[in-house]
Amino acid sequence: MSSLEYGLWSIPLLLVLIFLRIPIGLAMFGVGLVGTSLVTGTTVPALAQLKSLVYSTFSNYSLSIVPLFLLMGQFATRGGMSRALFRAAETLVGHRRGGVAMAAVAACGGFGAICGSSLATAATMGQVALPEMRRCGYSGALSTACLAAGGTLGILIPPSVVLVIYAILTEQNIAKLFMAAFVPGLLAAAGYMLTVSLYVRFRPDSAGSQPRASGKERLQALIAVWPVLTIFIVVIGGIYAGLFTPTEGAAVGAAGTGLVAWANRDLGWNGLKQAILSTAASTGMIFFIVLGATVFNSFLAFSQLPQQAAGFVVELGLNPWAVLVLILICYLVFGCIMDSLSMILLTIPIFFPIVSALDFGLPPEEFALWFGILVLIVVEVGLITPPVGMNLFVINSMAPDVPLGRTYRGVVPFIASDIIRVAILVLFPGLTLFLVRLLY
Secondary structure: OOHHHHHHHHHHHHHHHHHOOOOHHHHHHHHHHHHHHHHHOOOHHHHHHHHHHHHHHHOOHHHHHHHHHHHHHHHHHHOOHHHHHHHHHHHHHOOOOOHHHHHHHHHHHHHHOOOOOHHHHHHHHHHHHHHHHHHOOOOHHHHHHHHHHHHOHHHHOOOOHHHHHHHHHHOOOHHHHHHHOHHHHHHHHHHHHHHHHHHHHHOHHHOOOOOOOOHHHHHHHHHOOHHHHHHHHHHHHHHHOOOOOHHHHHHHHHHHHHHHHHHOOOOOHHHHHHHHHHHHHHHHHHHHHHHHHHHHHHHHHHHOHHHHHHHHHHHHOOOHHHHHHHHHHHHHHHOOOOOHHHHHHHHHHHHHHHHHOOOOOOOHHHHHHHHHHHHHHHHHHHOOOOOOOHHHHHHHHHOOOOOHHHHHHHHHHHHHHHHHHHHHHHHOHHHHHHHHHHHO
């Protein structure tokens, strides 16, 4: 069997292992190690590369941003910031039909700006907003679906852990990727709010109403969110003003969020200990997946599969846009069975060389930024796509009285909103690249 054939067979083998519930990091590590041994004809090169591969992977300075953003999210979750964000949005639009659901989406976007994790955003905002929506007479389907969809804003609105990993894999500028995600993130939030508005128009019995908040209540609620706005402006503004690097910005954000949580008396010594332990556990999981992906990608390089696949697609003479659409459809399918980080680590080393070899009329760097945002969005859709949409399970576990099938039906309009947004961003790359071109 040739090296290329080993590479081709490794993909279905890896998917089978994932179906068997073997951890993705371990599956990629094992397949990569065995594959390298088969390609080279001996286990010596495969074992020899481990002594340098582990160090070279984890000594990457850019990876240090991951635990810092995770810690920032832990502090934000425990610091009561989600309650303040939801209350502020609720006082502004809560009196409208579907307004409380719209407020939940807006609060998810705001929390995602200081969290960077979709699951954490969905879980935290679910605890805050779900009881309020149920109290106001919202149906179980709309309540759980809008929170699951809103939670996906956690990885789309900067900072985003998944974008950091993509930047490392494709050797792109993290700050530019964060900037490229802004407009798509705002479009996502607006699209979800429009979806809620249409949902309650066609199903008036799915949403109740509440009295309009007074001007004083609105002012008090808006004042309460100043710590979130300050942290976001300092971190993101500092990065683009050149005051510090993205990694330094993550450290500043984690420290600021921790101080705010402590000042609000929401973070004691036990809370600090739990936040650090949770961050360590999540970091260890992510880093092991990264190591497994590095070993697997090294094997793919030996097999020449990415290069051969790119050359094969170019020789076919297919329309570049058709190839792009097929790749995005693949991500939608993978999203039904895999988590977002695993999809990025498994597929980018294969798909990125293929699309990079095609002509989309964009400079290489702009194309890499645009493609990264498109991938991030379709990966985000996977978080709310049955049967294995992680956000759906997280939110549904908080509403045991709502059947999972009802949540599945409720999330369909939000998936449609995502697909429409992907189509718009594919047709108009300038929407994604507008701020990058303006600032750089």
